[in-house]
Amino acid sequence: MAEGGYPSVYVVDSFANRPPVPPRLSQRRRRAGVAQTLLFLLVSLALGGMAIEACFIYRLYRAESDTSASSSKQVAGEDDTSPTERPRFCILPSKPVAHLTDGQDVVHRDQTMAWSTVAEPILCEMDYEDGSLVIQKEGYYYVYSKVSFSDFGVFRHSVERRTKLYVGKSITLLKSRKYGQMRSKKMQLSNSYLGGVFHLHKDDAIFVKVSNTSQVARSKSFENIFGAFMI
Numbered sequence: 001m002a003e004g005g006y007p008s009v010y011v012v013d014s015f016a017n018r019p020p021v022p023p024r025l026s027q028r029r030r031r032a033g034v035a036q037t038l039l040f041l042l043v044s045l046a047l048g049g050m051a052i053e054a055c056f057i058y059r060l061y062r063a064e065s066d067t068s069a070s071s072s073k074q075v076a077g078e079d080d081t082s083p084t085e086r087p088r089f090c091i092l093p094s095k096p097v098a099h100l101t102d103g104q105d106v107v108h109r110d111q112t113m114a115w116s117t118v119a120e121p122i123l124c125e126m127d128y129e130d131g132s133l134v135i136q137k138e139g140y141y142y143v144y145s146k147v148s149f150s151d152f153g154v155f156r157h158s159v160e161r162r163t164k165l166y167v168g169k170s171i172t173l174l175k176s177r178k179y180g181q182m183r184s185k186k187m188q189l190s191n192s193y194l195g196g197v198f199h200l201h202k203d204d205a206i207f208v209k210v211s212n213t214s215q216v217a218r219s220k221s222f223e224n225i226f227g228a229f230m231i
Contacts, residue, residue, distance in 0.1 A: 092124065093124050093229075095125075095139075095229065095230040095231075096124055096125035096126050096135075096136065096137050096139075096141075096228075096229065096230045097122060097124050097125075097126070097227075097228070097229040097230070098121070098122055098123050098124070098126040098128070098133050098227050098228055098229070099121065099122040099225065099226075099227035100115035100116065100121050100122075100128065100133075100225065100226045100227060101115065101116055101119050101121070101221045101222055101224065101225050101226075102115065102116060102119075102216075102218055102221045102222075102223065102224035102225075103115075103116025103118060103119040103221050104116075105117070105118050105119075108213035108216065109131070109213065110212070110213060111209050111210060111211065111212070111213065112131050112207060112208070112209055112213075113131060113147070113207070113208040113209070113210060113213065113216070113224070113226065114131045115128065115131065115226055116221065119221055122227070125137055126228070129205070131207050131208075132162070132205040132206060132207040133205065133206050133207070133226070133227075133228055134203065134204070134205050135200045135201065135202055135203065135204045135205075135206070136202060136203075137202065137230065138199075138200065138201050138202050139199070139200070139230045139231075140197055140198070140199050140200075140230065140231050141197070141198055141199075141200050141228045141229065141230050141231065142195065142196070142197050142228065142229055142231055143159055143173060143174070143195065143196060143197075143198055143206060143227075143228045144193070144194065144195035144196075144225075144226075144227055144228070145157070145159050145174070145193070145194050145195075145208045145225065145226045145227075146191060146192070146193045146194075146223075146224065146225045147191065147192050147208070147210060147216060147223075147224050148189055148190070148191040148216070148217040148223035148224060149178075149189070149190060149191070149192070149210070149215045149216050149217055150180075150187055150188070150189060150190075150215045150217060151178070151180040151181070151187075151188040151189060151190035152180040152181060152187070152188075152215075153179075153180055153215075154177065154178070154179055154180070154211065155177070155178045155180065155190075155192070155210065155211055155212070155215055156175070156176070156177050156178075156209075156210060156211035157175070157176045157177075157178075157192040157194065157208075157209075157210050157211075158172050158173075158174060158175040158176070158194070158208070158209050158210075159172075159173045159174040159175075159194055159206060159207070159208055159209075160172055160173065160206065160207055160208075160209050161173050161198075161200070161204060161205070161206050162204065162205040162206075162207075163201060163203075163204045163205075164201075164203060164204075165201070170207075173196065173198055173206070174194035174195070174196050175194070176192045176194060178190060178192060189217050191223070197231065200228075206228065208226050
């Protein structure tokens with residue numbers, strides 16, 4: 001009881017301990033939808049930018065490749081006017097080089113080897129004339145030749161040089177001699193490889209000579225090769 005016989009009066013604050021009202025479900029869903037839409041837009045913009053950048057890089061690469069191919073053909077003297085011809089990508093060497101192989105189009109002489117002009121020969125700053133490589137630039141060259149042959153009797157293999165400094169006779173640069181079995185019942189194949197470094201002058205001609213071209217094995221084009229390159 002309060003003083004004077006009157007009851008005590010208490011004032012209750014109805015908002016003091018009331019918990020906060022959580023946001024409505026529709027509001028949360030709306031916020032989540034906005035966030036997802038924004039994230040989707042950002043990812044789409046990033047992927048679109050990457051695709052556009054890749055497209056520009058690809059076009060730039062194609063343009064540079066076509067320009068390089070056209071320049072290579074002009075240097076090699078090829079015609080680039082055909083609209084249906086696909087461009088060739090060829091890296092020109094910095095020094096003279098030549099590599100020749102045998103082929104079905106080749107007709108050898110009795111002792112001088114000939115080489116194919118249709119089996120994709122490599123000829124850069126060197127000419128091929130009548131079985132010989134003609135030097136166009138003076139310098140030191142590594143000259144090589146490999147010949148496969150039927151191993152019976154005596155077989156001679158050499159690399160010869162014709163030069164204006166010594167008129168009338170060729171000069172032997174490399175030479176090998178093989179003695180086979182004279183009375184062998186079974187035909188056997190052998191090969192001879194020659195290689196060396198020589199100083200060659202402009203218009204010098206080098207060629208391969210054998211004792212008998214009828215002994216040369218011709219089942220594979222790469223069995224007989226001839227070439228040179230400047231070092």
